[in-house]
Amino acid sequence: MTRGLITDIHRASVVDGPGLRTTVFVKGCSLRCVWCHNPETQKGRIEPAIDRGVLTPSEAEALGLDGFPETAEGTRAMLEVIQARGLDVCQGQLSSGALTVYGREVTVDAVMEEVRKDRDYYVNSGGGVTLSGGEPMIQPEFTLEVMGASKAEGIHTVLDTTGYMDRGLCASTLEVTDLYLYDFKASEEPVHQELTGVGLERILGNLDLLATSGARIWLRCPIIPGLNDAESHFQAIAKLQQKYPAIERVHLLTWHTMGLAKFKRLGKPVPAELPADSVEEVTKVRYREALVAAGGESVEVF
Amino acid sequence: MATAIHIHPLGLDYVRRFTDAYRAHSDDIYKREAACEAVQFPAVLVPPRPGDFLAGKRIFAEVGYSLQYGGLGYYAAFRDWDLERCPEQLSAEDRKEWEQLRQFWERENTSQKAYDALSDEAKRRMPETFMTAPVLTRGGYPIPRVAGLQLDLSKLVELGISGLREAVSERSGQVADEEKRAFLGACQAAVDRLEGAARYYLDTARSLETMESLSLVRALEGILDHRPETFHEGLQLIQLAMALTATNNYGRLDMTLGPLLCRDLDAGRLTWEMALRLMEQFYTLLEEEYFHTDARIIVGGKGRGDATEADRFALLAMETTERLSLPLPQLTLRFHRAQNPDLLAKAYAVIGKGKTFPMLYNDEVNVPAVEQAFGVDEATAQQYLPFGCGETMIHHQSVGSPNAIINLMRCLESAMNHGRCLSTGIAIGPDLGGLETYEHFDALWEAYTGTVDYYLEPLAEGQTRFYQIAGSECPFSLASLLYDDCLKRGKSLCAGGARYLGGSNETYGNVDAADSLTAIQALVYDSQGCSRADLLEALRSNWGGHDALRARFKAEPKFGNDDDPADAMVMRVHDHICHATRDAGAQTSLHHFLVVVINNNYNTIWGLETSASPNGRRDGDPLAPGNAPGAGCDQSGLTAVLNSQAKPDPTIHAGAVQNVRISASFPRQHPELFATLFQTYFDRGGTQAMVTVTSREDLLDALEYPERYSNLLVRVGGFSARFIDLDPDTQREILSRTEHG
Structure with missing residues (x-):
């Protein structure tokens, strides 16, 4: 029986895709984003x-x-x-x-039992199950099984992913994924490397694979003042959207300080480059305008 | 639901006159009522202020006659009746008289008489009432009262003062029985008092000479001249009857006032804005005047016939709630599939703004449930109403006063410890054994149910006796006149007049008891990972020095997570208490005696006296409110809580409240999902929802800067309150609840 390591199963989520959703937070991630708001999901072990x-x-x-x-x-x-x-x-x-x-170990069956309980909420709201993290594909067998079982039962599936994985693995998600929440964090290779600890090329390659294979994609872009809110980044986002019609929406996820308490509790130093305050409404409007001006469409700012 | 109320002392002369009137008619309860009320009114009526265009406020003096507030019938508020607080400078002679009067009422108040009427065995098991007990140590208490009536205000408005008088006259002409004629005579006197109150207000309003008082004068002149023909007149007559009867739940006001409202609006006599102003004053009057667990106004639901006019009132009422931020009235929306969807849509919008109202009641589930629980037909069940904190009754047909109250967690504590409190050792119930003597879980369960039964028997007896005493002492004529079938039968409310004389048993600690049983079963009996002696020792010491053990008991599955085994125990506890209460009632003459899983802040107050419990709760911590999970126990998301809450059988009780706290951002950012979430919960069998929309940050901030948060409303349980007005224990309890979304 396939087991997975997760931090949490959150029911009635309204921020992890359309409708009311059950979100499974898979533990473990190859990225070390400076602003990570779920730092407890980074390590692949119980902590x-x-x-x-x-x-x-x-x-x-x-x-x-x-x-x-x-x-x-x-x-x-x-x-x-x-x-x-x-x-x-x-x-x-x-x-x-x-x-x-x-971190707790769970079987696919146990997860599915939990997922099934809210089926009528999914049906009424256009929701379903979301695999998030961490990077859910860091535990590919577990994630693919949960997604596959859900899909087989007619439950809408979302993969909330960094896109950082082998090309073959990425291709294997196509069959079980109804919608991708696909991260795009920086548009230049060295900046991406610096902010996330990994390169951009593989992520762009996988995006190309999905977008040209009939996937539905919502691009999710964390925007951190001073780190990746330059004009050029918004232009790059808009360009991606123009290139791939598969990208139906763009979500700008603006910086908030809610994750910082977890940094402290995990003994992680808070990176000095992070802003002290959450992004204000006026700045959110400005980001939105910048992206729209660059040609972005269906933009939502959170 | 509680009935403590602020007392306004009127002093010796008033008390003397009231007492003289009482004594003068000791052999005739009908004349006595009329004589006492002639002293009481208009003395306790509050004159209108210059800006008022609605009248009908009353105070409660140190002694008086009242249906619900102050006490049962002839009440005497001793806590507010001492020499020091007497407003007058009394001579030595006066003081002596004052003290004698006090002694007289100590014996003679109806509540005391009601308690005295209990059997010796019942008194042995329940040595105090809920009101007289200085500390709530025991597992169950009787509450002598007649609470939560919802009168036939449609009849009042349709007939008007003179129509009521004619109806009584007509009936008087048909009966020869002396007792019945005496009752009908009291009803005539009651109508006279209603007219007298209208005249009193007319006189006082005339002296004010403001724009608003002119409007009030017109309304009062109208109801003295004819049956209400305008919305304003209807509202005014209703408020007078409510003040005189001392009832404070308004029933299906949309049916009562919808037609008058629409007639005025359609004729151009009234603008929507003016109607809102009237409603705002009406709401403000309720909020200023009465106790916070009542003032229900019900709108929507099945059994309204052509509901077009009623729907318009419903929307007006919700818009008033939206405009004001008041903890009263407790606006309640009943709904069903065929109903105008605008009503529910408006309700979600208003709730989403943090108003805590309307509370939502799902008729698709509740009507069949009431049919079954009350043993009535569907048409009757369609007239179900929640009153007070959420007890169900049949509109102007049934009396379902909650005269019994039981703490299931305390019963379990008693069963675990030979009928004694775990922390203090004092007697709290029967000695049926102790945890160390129960070899199997079933033996513990049997001792628990035995303890519950030990209380249910006298509680059912109390419910019956209190009505008997109320019936033989207090005709409550005006209320009787507006209740089926008092006029037809020629009998007063509690003396055989009310169609269905039933009662309810308020239960507390249901979830704590069930979660405790779940943990005991798993850790003490199934896995034997904890010895019975160790658990008892840990509980007696309030988990002190037993942190690891407490962590294990806390980690056991809890209600509120859609966890089948944990929820099953709640259902087992629920099934037992509901059936056992009904069975206890079946031994009496009551039409029904049913559980209500409601809550006011007694979960906090009674929790203070309840020792540490095996669900990990510490000594003195609040009990879980109503049918809600224990503090912080619901960790799986909102759908999980709602799914758990929808599981207990609704067809065997008379109401269970479901409280959820939701972050302010959820309905603001996702209004459609917010509505869909609750709609799905209702579709899968949810009976009702009481929703507090607020953010934890606001609550914390309000503790620090209360002056900035006078509009911050929270649902305590069966009532709403300004968060800043709550006592610190209750504030902490609210904060301890999980915030979803």
């Missing part, structure tokens, strides 16, 4: 996170967690102690709720 503001002094003392500096390194060292002691043991002893354990 702890700790909210040091919630941890009580007596808990810290009982588990030998006191004395660590209030820095990312300090938190990482604490998390190592927690790992060494065993996540189960620590979870039992940290009743304050300071400890979160990210």
Whole structure:
């Protein structure tokens, strides 16, 4: 029985494709985007996170967690102690709720059982199931099986992907995917490399493959002030859309600070280049106008 | 639903006169009512203010006569009746008299008489009432009262004052029975008082000489002269009757007022804007005046005949709710497939703006459920209404006062610990054993149900006796006149007049008890991963030093995640309490005695007295509200909660409230999905929804800057409130609920 490592199954999601959806967050990703808002899905293994503001002094003392500096390194060292002691043991002893354990193993059957429960919500709203992450295709067998089983049962499927995978693997998604939420994060190779840790070429190649094979695509572009909100990037997005009619919509996902708390709890240093505040409404309007001016169509800004 | 209310003392002279009137007719309850009300009215009526174009407010004095508020019938508000708080400077002699009057009413108030009428065994099991108990230690309490009537206001408006009088006269001419004639005489006196109240307001309004008061004068002159012919007159007459009867749930106002509204609008006598202003004042009056768990206005639903006119009122009522941000009235929309879709669409839009109203009731499920639960035909079931916090009744046909209240988690606690509180050791129920003595889960279950039964028997007896005493002491003539079949039978409401005299049993801690049983079954009996002694020790010490064990009990499946085994236990607990309550009622003369899974803030208040529970809850933490998951237990998304909530059988109780808290951004950004989500829940059998749309950030911010959030409404359970007005415990309980979307 195929198993997968996920962080969560979120039901009644309204932000992961059309309608009301059940979203499965697959754990593990090859990219290390500077702004990642789901940093807990990056590592392909079960991991702890700790909210040091919630941890009580007596808990810290009982588990030998006191004395660590209030820095990312300090938190990482604490998390190592927690790992060494065993996540189960620590979870039992940290009743304050300071400890979160990210990652659980599930079978495809268990996921499908959960997915089926909201079938009528999908039917009424035009929703379905979304595989997200992380990069869902980092666990290809699991993801393809969930998508395939869903499709076989008439449930609409969305693959929310970075596009960073082997070409063959990418081709294998076509059969089970009704709609792609396909990331496009930077338009120049070195910038992409710098912001995400991987090259752009493979992602563009896979986009070309999907777009020329009859796929439906919504392009999803995280826009981070100062990092990838230059005029030229919007022009590149518009150009892609003109090139591939398969790209039905473009979503600009603007920077918000909600993911930062997770950085802290995972002991990850918050990159200095990230803006301190979420993007304001006026800036969202400006981004939209920039893309439309460059020739973008069906643009939505979030 | 509770009935505590602010008392406005009127002082010795008033109390003396009221008491004299009571004493003078100790042998004739009908004359006594008339005499006492002649003292009470218009003394307790509040005169209109210069800007009012609607009148009908009352206060509640330290002693009085009332259907619901203040107490049952002849009430005496002792907590507000001491020498220090007496508004007058009393001489020594006066003080002595004041004290004697107080002693008289301590014996003579109807509520006390009702409790005294219980059997010795019932009193042994329930030594205090819910009102008199200083602390809620036990598993169940009786509540002597007659609450939640919804009068036949359509009859009132159709007949008007003189029409009512004629109807009583006509009936009087047909009966010879002395008792019946006496009752009908009391009804005549009640109509006289209604007219008297209208005249009192007419006089006071005339003295104001403002634009608004002129309009009020016209409305009052109208209802004194003829049956209501305008929307304004209809509303005015209704408000007078509500103030006089001290009832505060308005029933199907769309049916009552829709025709008058449309006639005025179509004739050009009234503009939509003016109608809205009238409604705004009406809402404001309700909000200022009465207790927060009532003031239901019902619109929509099956059984309205041609609903075109009623629908127009329904839209007006929802627009008023949208324009004001008030916790009252509790606007309620019933809906069904064939209904004008504009109503439901408007409702979702208003709810999405954070108004907490209208509450939604799905007739496709509720009508058949009521048919079955109440044992009535479909046409009768179509006249079902929720009142107060969500108890179901049949509009002006049934009385379903919740006179029993039970805490299922406390019953389980009692069953686990030889009838004693786990944290304090005091007696809270029968000793049927302790967790350490139950070798199998079934034995624990049996002790739990035995504890519940121990309370249900006297609670059912109380429900019956309280009505008997109310019937033999208080005719409640005006209310009786507006209730089927009092006039026809010549009998008052609780003395055989009301068509269906039933009752309800408010249950609390249902979900905590079920989640606790789920965890015990898994960890103590099935896997034997935790010994019975260890669990008892952990609970007695409020999980202190047992964090790891608590984490394991918390991690067991919980209701609210669409998890079949966890939900099945909730259904098992639900089935048992519903059937057992109905069976207890079947031993009495009641038409029905049914569970209501409602909530007010008693989940918080009673939670304070309930020890740590095996679902991981700590001693003193709130119990889960109504049919909602425990705090933070619903972690699988909104559809999972709704699916869980749609599982318990709706055909065996008289109402269950479903509270959900949704982030403000969801309906704002996805209004269509918001509506589709609830529509799907209703399609799959959801009975009703009470939706709070707000954001956690706003709630937290409101704690810090309350002055900025006077419009922030939240649904506590069976009622809405300004978040900033809630006590800190209840605020924390609201914050602890999962926010979806």
